[in-house]
Amino acid sequence: MTEMPMRVGCFYCEHNAEQDSKMTAITSLSVSTVYLNHDQTYAGRVIVALNWHVDEMFELTDGQRNAFFKDVSIVAQVLMDVFWADKINYGIYGDLVSHLHVHMVPKKKSEAGFGEAFTNNPGSIKVISPAQEAARIEQLRKLLEEAADETF
Amino acid sequence: MTEMPMRVGCFYCEHNAEQDSKMTAITSLSVSTVYLNHDQTYAGRVIVALNWHVDEMFELTDGQRNAFFKDVSIVAQVLMDVFWADKINYGIYGDLVSHLHVHMVPKKKSEAGFGEAFTNNPGSIKVISPAQEAARIEQLRKLLEEAADETF
Numbered sequence: 386m387t388e389m390p391m392r393v394g395c396f397y398c399e400h401n402a403e404q405d406s407k408m409t410a411i412t413s414l415s416v417s418t419v420y421l422n423h424d425q426t427y428a429g430r431v432i433v434a435l436n437w438h439v440d441e442m443f444e445l446t447d448g449q450r451n452a453f454f455k456d457v458s459i460v461a462q463v464l465m466d467v468f469w470a471d472k473i474n475y476g477i478y479g480d481l482v483s484h485l486h487v488h489m490v491p492k493k494k495s496e497a498g499f500g501e502a503f504t505n506n507p508g509s510i511k512v513i514s515p516a517q518e519a520a521r522i523e524q525l526r527k528l529l530e531e532a533a534d535e536t537f
Numbered sequence: 538m539t540e541m542p543m544r545v546g547c548f549y550c551e552h553n554a555e556q557d558s559k560m561t562a563i564t565s566l567s568v569s570t571v572y573l574n575h576d577q578t579y580a581g582r583v584i585v586a587l588n589w590h591v592d593e594m595f596e597l598t599d600g601q602r603n604a605f606f607k608d609v610s611i612v613a614q615v616l617m618d619v620f621w622a623d624k625i626n627y628g629i630y631g632d633l634v635s636h637l638h639v640h641m642v643p644k645k646k647s648e649a650g651f652g653e654a655f656t657n658n659p660g661s662i663k664v665i666s667p668a669q670e671a672a673r674i675e676q677l678r679k680l681l682e683e684a685a686d687e688t689f
Contacts, residue, residue, distance in 0.1 A: 500633050
C-alpha cells in the first residue's frame with residue numbers, strides 16, 4: 386500500500402457514533418472491515434468497507450482492487466453457507482457516503498423481496514436483540530477468519 | 538481459463554431476443570461484455586456481464602475475478618468521464634437472472650435520484666432514439682477500447 390488516506394467527516398474513516406448507529410464491526414480482512422448492518426430485514430446483511438478512503442474502485446491499484454474483491458468474495462461465500470442463501474445481492478452506491486463499501490444481502494427464494502433488488506434504506510428496519518446480534522457476529526467472525534486463513 | 542460454461546435458458550449465455558429487448562452490446566473487454574441498457578433514465582447506464590456463466594463471484598478463480606473487476610473498473614472510469622458523473626452506482630443482484638453481471642449507473646448531484654440507490658427495474662423506462670443510442674454506443678466503444686488498450 387502506498388498510502389492509506391482518511392477523510393474528515395467520513396464515518397467509515399472516523400469510526401464515530403454515526404457509524405455505530407448503523408452497524409457493528411465483525412472483523413477485518415486483508416484490506417477491508419466487515420460490519421453487520423443493524424437492519425437485519427435480510428438475515429446476514431453486512432457491509433464490507435475498504436480500510437482507507439477512496440470514492441471509486443478505479444482509484445485503487447490493481448493489487449488493492451484485487452485484494453478488496455477477494456475479501457468481498459470470501460464474505461459472499463460465508464454468507465451463502467451460513468444463511469442458506471439462494472443468491473447474494475451486492476450494492477455499491479455511495480452518492481452521499483462515498484467511501485468505497487459494498488452492501489451484501491443474502492436472498493432466499495422462500496422470503497419476501499426475492500426477485501427484486503434489496504431496498505437499501507428501508508422505511509423501517511428489522512433489528513434483532515443484542516444477544517442475537519452478538520451471536521450472529523461471533524458466528525460470522527469465526528467463519529470469516531477461518532475462510533481468510535484458508536485463502537491466503 | 539479452464540472452462541467457459543454456458544447455461545441453457547440464460548439470456549446472457551444465449552444472446553437471444555430477451556437480451557435484445559433489454560440491452561445492446563457495446564464491446565467486449567478481457568473477460569466481459571459491456572451492454573448499453575435500453576433504460577437510459579440515468580444517461581450512460583450499462584451492464585457488464587461475464588463472458589461465461591457463473592452465479593456468484595466466488596465461483597471464479599482469483600485471476601478470473603481480478604480480470605472481471607478490472608473490466609468493471611475500466612468501465613466506471615469511462616462512464617465517470619463521459620457523463621460527468623459525481624458517483625457511479627454498481628448493483629449485482631441476479632435473483633432471477635443469476636449470470637454474473639453488474640449494473641452500472643452514473644449519478645449526478647444535479648439530477649433526480651441522487652442520494653438514493655438507483656431503481657433497478659423502474660416502472661417506466663427512458664428510451665433514447667435509435668440515432669442517439671447508436672451515437673452513445675459508438676462513443677463508449679471507442680473510449681472503452683482505448684482505455685482497455687492502455688491498461689493491459
